[in-house]
């Protein structure tokens with residue numbers, strides 16, 4: 071079994087009497103593409119918020135590469151190598167595509183205005199920005215304002231901004247939500263290449279064709295609890311999973327939302 075990059079131990083968060091994530095212990099292994107599935111309200115986004123540090127658990131612990139990060143801030147987690155996209159909230163509409171990625175990279179390199187004092191580093195950052203734009207298929211849009219991009223392109227830009235942080239693990243909450251259907255294959259391609267480059271990816275996604283193409287492992291949450299985790303084929307045949315999806319195979323196209 072591959073090394074656990076992220077591990078949760080009895081992770082729980084209560085909102086009043088409701089346990090949105092309830093006693094979840096799971097491992098997210100290095101190098102695997104893991105997809106988190108579950109009916110609406112199962113606790114998927116809340117689990118992401120706990121992992122990325124936006125929410126503090128009521129009970130339980132969270133480890134990144136063996137270090138207890140339960141009380142660390144989101145910024146501290148990013149510095150350790152955790153990246154998460156925030157559904158367009160990070161994109162600056164009045165900056166160009168290029169400037170958005172460049173700014174994210176500059177923040178990551180922690181150099182701010184000092185950059186102007188070092189010409190070599192300046193050129194290196196420009197090169198890396200171009201590389202990222204190529205990876206997210208936005209090179210030909212580099213001089214367009216982010217506000218002029220299509221919704222799908224903005225989602226790719228958002229991904230590029232997270233990739234600029236060079237994360238070891240990438241948390242993606244429905245990266246194709248709201249995207250035109252013909253743009254989805256290009257996103258799948260980008261995610262496949264990102265995985266091949268060595269990034270561990272954790273995805274929340276309802277589009278089952280996409281889940282099938284990308285996932286090495288599935289995690290099923292139901293009512294805040296972990297129902298089952300493992301190999302996609304085995305998980306999709308698990309009787310408890312079939313029951314949770316009202317008898318429809320979870321890897322069937324019919325159960326696809328969006």
Ligand SMILES: Nc1ncnc2c1ncn2[C@@H]1O[C@H](COP(=O)(O)OP(=O)(O)OP(=O)(O)O)[C@@H](O)[C@H]1O
Nearest residue numbers: 085088089090108109110111112113114115116117
């Ligand atoms: N800040 C909050 N305060 C109160 N209840 C919350 C809060 N955040 C989430 N919840 C509740 O926790 C439960 C899990 O929500 P969550 O958004 O994590 O589900 P999800 O699996 O991501 O659903 P979806 O597939 O619809 O996005 C829901 O019942 C939701 O109403």
